[in-house]
Amino acid sequence: MVESERLRIIYQLITNPESVGGAGITPKKGEWENVESLFALHDHVYNKEWIKKWSTQWLLTPEDLDDIRNRLGEKIGFYFAFTQSYFTFLIFPAAFGFLAWAFLGYFSSIYAVLCSLWCVVFTEYWKHQEHDLALRWGVRGVSSIEAPRHEFKPAQEVTDPITGEKQATFPAVERLQRQLLQVPFTIAAVLMLGTMITTCFGIEVFISEIYSGPMKSVLVFLPTVLLTTGLPLLTGILTTFATKLTDFENYETEFPYERALTRKIFVLNFITSYMPVFLTAFIYVPFGSLIVPYLDVFSLAVKPFAENEKQMKAPSLPSQFTINPARLRKQAIYFTVTAQIVNFAMEVIVPYAKRQGFIKIKEMQSARAQKAGGVAPSAAAEDVPEEKEFLARVRSEASLDVYNVYDDLREMVVQYGYLALFSVIWPLVPVSFLINNWVELRADAIKICVEMQRPTPWRADTIGPWLDALSFQSWLGSITMSALVYLFSNDGIGPDGNPSDIKGWGLLLSIFFSEHLYLLARWAIALAISKIDSPGRQRSRRERYLMRQKLFDESLDQTHRIPPMAEKGGQITRSSLEEEARSISLNTASPEERFWNRQRTWRESAQIGTGYIDRALPEEKEVMAEKKEL
Known part of the structure; x- marks a missing residue:
């Protein structure tokens, strides 16, 4: 028995209900509300060796993935296997992306076709590899073994016609009624997030394209500040509401609960991540000359800094405004390079610095209180000397955050979306992601070892609903990239040299042929990959x-x-x-x-x-x- 299985069995013996042989200890719930958390302590010797080994290793071997699975469980093992496979596959689009950037230029139809084919090959190959890993690790079909949720609230008890046992259930009709609340939630999320993003987008266009007054170079960052502060707050509120809504749907087991929550989170991330680029590509470029004259409404944002009305006056005629074709490329570079660096800092560096800062502040407050006298004794003061070091370690690890592998999977899926949807704008996108993901793999290992409690090793045979998100983005990418190539060909100003001359029938025809070619290619590639043999299938x-x-x-x-x-x-x-x-x-x-x-x-x-x-x-x-x- 590997270590992950042993720890999982111990955790289940502690947390499972007494009716199935467990101790029934549920942290922060019911009679156990004073129990903060249950977790195994880190093996620091192994962690140091793990980080040292990865820092000098270019690629992960199958034995490395087996080691992760044996230590952290199959669910985290599948995340690292997916990221490793994604990183390896990125070598191909990075190579022909660099060649396209050097010789074909931007919005190349050849690059768009190759990238769409690569997306199909990667998603279909990952399905094949996922199946192979499940066989290799002996977890094939475990997702169909439904683990009960402690938060489930049964509405009635019925007798199972097969076993004759009493079974707690929740009416499917009532759950369907609750699930229908997803429709108004999605509409509200689109309206709220869309309004904020569109408003900031309009302000940014007004300042950068129309405003000609003082402090323009500084004011142009105003929309970024608004989005940086307001968007995470609004997204956090909607994420909390999505979690509450999923709890309200009252699922009996973990897998359907995670699937429902993941779909809601994916909708939120899809809007916040991709909507700015969609606005630039499909609103600003085709209709910019028609919309800009109405952007005077955003003059309130810069009115305190303007010297006269002329500096805030939008052109009255569409012919007086010129589309900036480089705007979309700059936006793509920001989301695929700058945003990735910022995200890495927010994910790894900032939490570590913040935790160290809090420790220093507490030490200073404790020292100041001791000098003033009358300070209450800490819990560590009553520790037995021979247990003092151990309990200090326990308290230190208990203060760490709980690791959620779905957060890292979400990050990879969002990144994949930029590649599948918009990399034709700037062909060096896969090069940026290739470098980022090499660092990301090691940063995630450090984060788990240093910044997080040791994860509970759960079993899994797939990356879950995120696989559906990958397939959806691959399909949508075949539509988006064909539209971008049509709209931005001829050096980014349309097929006829003027965005106003873009024909709707030409755009729809491009999308139609691209989508059907994608569907045909996916069928052929899936059929071909299904014939590939593997050690896991041979073993089966x-x-x-x-x-x-x-x-x-x-x-x-x-x-x-x-x-x-x-x-x-x-x-x-x-x-x-x-x-x-x-x-x-x-x-x-x-x-x-x-x-x-x-x-x-x-x-x-x-x-x-x-x-x-x-x-x-x-x-x-x-x-x-x-x-x-x-």
């Missing part, structure tokens, strides 16, 4: 073969135990018949022996069968003769 076939062979040998062994039929009728003697009758009367004969004792010998059976055949032959001959006469 070997196990099935050995099982069939074992069953066959057992069946053959049973046939050898059946008593043989008498070969000659003359071997049946009076003494043998008396012995058989005696054994039958004493009930010592086997069922097979009693059956065959009631039968005739095989020679007599053959004679009777031959007689039946001979009697049937004349009838057949007569029928054939009648047919010939006819």
